[in-house]
Amino acid sequence: xxxxxxxxxxxxxxxxxxxxxxxxxxxxxxxxxxxxxxxxxxxxxxxxxxxxxxxxxxxxxxxxxxxxxxxxxxxxxxxxxxxxxxxxxxxxxxxxxxxxxxxxxxxxxxxxxxxxxxxxxxxxxxxxxxxxxxxxxxxxxxxxxxxxxxxxxxxxxxxxxxxxxxxxxxxxxxxxxxxxxxxxxxxxxxxxxxxxxxxxxxxxxxxxxxxxxxxxxxxxxxxxxxxxxxxxxxxxxxxxxxxxxxxxxxxxxxxxxxxxxxxxxxxxxxxxxxxxxxxxxxxxxxxxxxxxxxxxxxxxxxxxxxxxxxxxxxxxxxxxxxxxxxxxxxxxxxxxxxxxxxxxxxxxxxxxxxxxxxxxxxxxxxxxxxxxxxxxxxxxxxxxxxxxxxxxxxxxxxxxxxxxxxxxxxxxxxxxxxxxxxxxxxxxxxxxxxxxxxxxxxxxxxxxxxxxxxxxxxxxxxxxxxxxxxxxxxxxxxxxx
Numbered sequence: 001x002x003x004x005x006x007x008x009x010x011x012x013x014x015x016x017x018x019x020x021x022x023x024x025x026x027x028x029x030x031x032x033x034x035x036x037x038x039x040x041x042x043x044x045x046x047x048x049x050x051x052x053x054x055x056x057x058x059x060x061x062x063x064x065x066x067x068x069x070x071x072x073x074x075x076x077x078x079x080x081x082x083x084x085x086x087x088x089x090x091x092x093x094x095x096x097x098x099x100x101x102x103x104x105x106x107x108x109x110x111x112x113x114x115x116x117x118x119x120x121x122x123x124x125x126x127x128x129x130x131x132x133x134x135x136x137x138x139x140x141x142x143x144x145x146x147x148x149x150x151x152x153x154x155x156x157x158x159x160x161x162x163x164x165x166x167x168x169x170x171x172x173x174x175x176x177x178x179x180x181x182x183x184x185x186x187x188x189x190x191x192x193x194x195x196x197x198x199x200x201x202x203x204x205x206x207x208x209x210x211x212x213x214x215x216x217x218x219x220x221x222x223x224x225x226x227x228x229x230x231x232x233x234x235x236x237x238x239x240x241x242x243x244x245x246x247x248x249x250x251x252x253x254x255x256x257x258x259x260x261x262x263x264x265x266x267x268x269x270x271x272x273x274x275x276x277x278x279x280x281x282x283x284x285x286x287x288x289x290x291x292x293x294x295x296x297x298x299x300x301x302x303x304x305x306x307x308x309x310x311x312x313x314x315x316x317x318x319x320x321x322x323x324x325x326x327x328x329x330x331x332x333x334x335x336x337x338x339x340x341x342x343x344x345x346x347x348x349x350x351x352x353x354x355x356x357x358x359x360x361x362x363x364x365x366x367x368x369x370x371x372x373x374x375x376x377x378x379x380x381x382x383x384x385x386x387x388x389x390x391x392x393x394x395x396x397x398x399x400x401x402x403x404x405x406x407x408x409x410x411x412x413x414x415x416x417x418x419x420x421x422x423x424x425x426x427x428x429x430x431x432x433x434x435x436x437x438x439x440x441x442x443x444x445x446x447x448x449x450x451x452x453x454x455x456x457x458x459x460x461x462x463x464x465x466x467x468x469x470x471x472x473x474x475x476x477x478x479x480x481x
Contacts, residue, residue, distance in 0.1 A: 008050070009082055011040050016087035025090035030068050030077055031061035037081075051080030072131060092134060094126045114155050114258060118229065118266040122216045125236060125259045129209035132252060133202070144254040146292050149280055152258045153299040156265055156273050173218035178227045181215060185235040192238065194396050197245025198434030204239055208232075229267030234355060236260035237276055244279075245397075245435045249287045257283065271353050274300040274308060274316070281319045285326060286437070293323035311347035312356050314340045318367040325374040333371055340364070362388045366402040373409050381409035397438065400430040404441040411448055419445075420460035427467040442473035 015021055015036050024032035034047060044055045053076070060066035068074065074091045077083075085095035115121040188204045212232045220228060240256030247253060257280045264273040277300040284293035297320035301313065308316070321336035344364055349357050369385035372378075385406035390399055403426035410419035423445060430438065450457055464470040 008042055008046060011042055012037065012081050013084050015040050016084050022087060022090045025083075025087050028068065028074065028091060030074070031058075031064065033077075034058050035062055047081065050082075051077050053077070053080075074134075075127065075131065092130060094123055094130060096123055114152055115262050115266075118225070121229070121259070121262045121266045125232070125263060126209070126213050126216070128255055128259055129205055129213070132205050133209060144249055144251050144283075144287065146284075146289055148254055148258055149284060149292055149296055152261050152280075153277055153296060156261055156277065157299060157303050159265060170218040171214070173215055173220040173224055173228065175224060175227065177215060177218075178224065178231050181211060181228075181235070182231050184211070185231070185238060188242075189238055192242050192245070193398070196397050196433040196435030196438065197242030198436070201239070201242040201246055204235075204242060208235055208239065226267045226269070229263050230269040230272055231267075233260050233263030233267055233269060233272055233276075236263055237272070237279060237355075240276075241279065244283050244286075245437050248283065248437055248440065253283060254280075270304060270307060271309075271312065272355070274304040274312065275353070275355055277303070278312075278316055278319050281323065285319075285323050286440075288326075290323045290326045294320050294327070297323065309347065309352045309356070310343040311349065311352040311359055314343035314347060314364070315356060315359050317343065318364065318371075321371050322367060322374075325371040328375070330375050333375065337368060337371060340367075362390055363398070364388075366398065366405070369402060369405045369409070373405050373412070376412070378409045378412040382406060382413060385409060396430055397433055397435055400426050400433060400435075400438050401441060403430075404438075404445055407445055408448060411445070416450065416454055417456040420449075420456055424460065424463060427464060427469050431467050431469055433469070438469055439473045442469060446473060 016025070016033075018036070021033060021036050024030075024036070034044065037047060038044065044058045047053070047058060048055045057066065061068060068077075075093055078088050078091060078093055083091070088095055113124075115124050184207065185204075188200055188207070191200045212235060215228055216232060236256055237260040240253055240260055243250065243256055244253035257276060261273055261276045261280075264270075264276060277296050281293045281296035281300070284290070284296055297316050301308075301316045301320075304312070304316075317336045317340035321333045321340065324333035324336060341364075344361075349360075352359075365384045365388035369381050369388060372381035372384055385402050388402050389406075403422055407419040407422040407426070410416075410422060423442075427442070465474075
């Protein structure tokens with residue numbers, strides 16, 4: 001006879017403390033766990049009601065016809081049954097449950113909800129690292145949800161911040177630990193700039209899942225807590241950028257951006273939070289959600305009016321301009337670019353946050369180049385893109401992007417031979433870069449390139465095939481390696 005609902009939690013606690021069940025959890029054999037719970041009187045119907053998995057799915061796990069592989073399946077199973085911490089750890093999950101979106105209109109269940117406090121922000125980002133390392137493809141195969149941008153930006157705008165309270169337990173954490181953590185993340189940031197997000201992304205996530213998790217679960221006072229949440233928020237923003245560079249329109253990149261914003265908010269770091277909204281705008285533009293992109297940039301401006309540095313405001317406005325250019329709104333784009341220049345000319349780099357100090361005249365010119373290209377102003381795009389090239393190994397990916405913008409503009413201006421030469425130089429110097437966005441820029445150029453009738457173009461195609469990036473771009477149905 002099946003047990004009553006009131007006894008289910010007690011039985012789950014008892015059954016999941018058994019060595020054989022913990023061993024099944026370590027093997028991620030949910031079928032064996034279902035069988036053990038069934039022997040103790042918990043029916044498949046009850047398990048189905050608690051976890052929302054169909055009874056047929058549970059039976060397939062038990063018979064071995066189907067094996068659960070997606071990381072969020074294990075989280076959903078553990079959350080629904082209320083598995084105890086020891087069993088959750090054996091499954092490779094955080095000791096306590098995290099909030100997963102249950103919106104039925106969402107195409108997958110990998111979305112982590114926006115946390116309500118600093119403690120939940122810790123659990124969410126810890127779960128995100130675990131889910132990523134367990135099965136990143138579950139996120140990369142899922143599309144982003146534009147509503148997540150709206151919810152996150154609204155929560156950030158209306159909530160003044162959540163300064164973390166002093167924690168009662170754990171290893172004592174001080175400012176020295178935060179400084180050491182930031183220095184390590186800076187190393188990953190440099191690798192990202194030079195070699196693209198695909199080079200060391202997984203290594204960064206592994207580092208965060210160990211060191212950042214240890215720090216967040218440590219014992220610290222309010223001052224250290226603010227610095228710590230800000231530092232981990234900035235590191236999670238880097239994880240978002242690297243993931244975005246590897247899989248631009250994936251739900252995984254979006255999830256990192258959203259959780260980075262929550263961490264910045266938990267550390268009461270408004271400047272960082274606005275920068276994260278700015279980054280979300282970048283992803284939205286790339287994904288073709290141009291109105292969303294403009295609104296995200298405007299949300300950053302609204303939330304930081306009178307607070308942001310001129311350099312930061314200049315970047316907000318240029319991100320808005322990028323989206324408006326893609327929308328074909330030349331007048332509004334021009335106004336946003338003009339406002340960006342005005343703010344930029346007021347800027348003092350020494351007074352700007354560290355993460356925005358890269359935004360120099362060269363970067364501003366690159367953004368103008370993108371806008372001019374998208375508005376069909378080829379000669380202006382050539383001028384701005386050409387002046388922004390840095391020819392520096394430290395900014396290899398940035399140079400690659402702007403080189404392709406330059407080539408697009410040269411092609412639009414009727415100089416196909418020069419455009420091909422520009423691309424050959426870019427893929428020659430940037431062939432070590434691992435970036436899906438670089439591949440996307442190449443594909444866009446290839447679509448505009450005439451298929452025949454020009455010997456220079458034929459020769460270019462033959463030479464370009466020696467490049468790894470070009471070969472990947474020539475296979476649109478296959479993901480970049």
